[in-house]
Amino acid sequence: MGEFDDLTRLDLVGPLLADAVGDDAWRGVEARLIAGGKSNLTFELVSAAGSMVLRRPPSGHILRGAHDMSREARVQKALMGTDVPVARILLAFDESGPLQVPFYVMQKVEGHAIRDTLPPGYAEDGAGRVAIADALVDTLVELHAVDPDAVGLGDFGRRQGFMARQVRTWTRQWEASKTAEVEAVSELARRLAAYLFAEPARPSVVHGDYRLDNVLMHPSDPSCLRAVLDWELSTLGDPLADLGMLLFYWTQPGEPVPILTPALTAEAGFPDRAYLTERYARRSGADLSDLPAYVAYAHFKFAAIAQGIAARTAAGVMAGQDFGDLSLEVERIATEGLSMWRG
Missing domain, CATH: 3.30.200.20 (Phosphorylase Kinase; domain 1)
Known part of the structure; x- marks a missing residue:
């Protein structure tokens, strides 16, 4: 065996x-x-x-x-x-x-799962690294352009009240996993619960955890994305929730190195979050004036995810993987979310 x-x-x-x-x-x-x-x-x-x-x-x-x-x-x-x-x-x-x-x-799709380092000889210059960012954003735009009814996903989630439900869901996940009170998480939850998110013109299929290390890039062409993976959190909802998550994961130079997710995009040559935001707006035509609220939501959501990882690691149900003490990381993420959005 x-x-x-x-x-x-x-x-x-x-x-x-x-x-x-x-x-x-x-x-x-x-x-x-x-x-x-x-x-x-x-x-x-x-x-x-x-x-x-x-x-x-x-x-x-x-x-x-x-x-x-x-x-x-x-x-x-x-x-x-x-x-x-x-x-x-x-x-x-x-x-x-x-x-x-x-x-x-x-x-099994052949391609690069890019996490902490780029494969040798891959996207070594700024043009190649911008190409990766472009492929990532453009694929997200393609996802949000899919008509859920046309592909049999019209009942994949409720069509109204997505953001309010998400805030409630991740608040419950936080309450179920936490081992101590963290004021920054609680304050972020309060602000998000009180915020009135506008309904999108139509619901989109949203991935729920869209980021560079959840896709496979072409083995030799950094402008080509071969497959989007890890659809566990997918549903019908607000496409800006996906964009907010992508921006949360996109670490920039000089920022703290996260414990649970890669910081590769802080390396020279990768464009900044403003570039990703502008490209998404131009390719999709979306109004991004409310985007800071979605980025704050992304911080809250990942703080709850990090606490869940800590709980599962402590319970020994992660096939031997151990991510150490995550309490300071949870607090850092939530505090950063508060600093980026006045609510």
Whole structure:
């Protein structure tokens, strides 16, 4: 039995995969944990026929509404025929399946998962780094241009009150995971709960966690994005919530280095957040006058996410991954969010 047999049940998944793709080589398959996952667990499945990717929730207690593998599989299937690049879903099961939790297996897309460093020889100059930023923003614009009804996602979420619900949701997640009161988080929650976000002209499919290390870039062309990954938080909602998250993750020179997310974009040659904002506005035609509120929301949301990671790490349900004491990081994120928005 392999190291991750209890989490992947390859004795059952392998034959199902072999039947799905018509290749018995998948009956003899091994799994390895792909580093970097702090919420769901991602495994590379390797056989004589090649590689695929399995996504599943962590083991142990799961907060209500978290780790929704069924949503990930559904949205990727729906977007296959659009201009948004996604990996093809090969297997998808709910909790009645062989893992007794929702999971799916998808095609492995060849490309660079860029986190803390660029691959040798890749986007070495400013033009290549701007090209990465352009591809990231342009793909987000393409996602927000998709008509949810046209791709079968008209019921993927409620169409009104998205931001108010999101603030309530992440407040609940914070309350369920916190181990101590953090005044900056509480104040940010209060301000966001009192703020009246305008309804978008029409709801968009939103990714929910859109950032550089949740996509795969072309192996040799930094202007080409091959696949958008990690759709766990996707729904129908306000597209500016995605833009706010992207800007939150986009670290600039001189800013504190985050513990949980990469700071690669602070390196020379990457454009700043103002560049991303201007390109999104120009390509989408969106009114971004209210954007600071969405950036503040992104800080609040990630403070709650960071606290959830801390709780799962303490419970030992992250397949041996350990991210250390995150209490100061949670406070830093929330404090930064307050300083960027008067509310």
